[in-house]
Amino acid sequence: MGMSLYFMPTVNLIGAGCVNEAGNRVKDLGGSKVLLVTNEGLINAGIAEKVEKILKNAGIKVVIFDEALPNPTDKNVEDGFKI
DSSP: OOOOOOOOOSOOOOSTTGGGGHHHHHHHTTOSEEEEEOOHHHHHTTHHHHHHHHHHHTTOEEEEEOOOOSSOOHHHHHHHHHO
């Protein structure tokens, strides 16, 4: 398995409408591609699609992992990592 550089940002955006800043925040961190981790409920509610659109409109490439479990097992995390 190849080595990947990944990190968890230490700044969290909280508040009404903050999702609209997602694309700019990714670019501020030097990113150009994100893994959008979601689940069937968020897909069905249209939330994941909204976030994907915001990111793509900012020029960010989006890869979706839509099989996240509420309490992920090590296998679930590994499946996401493989994406």
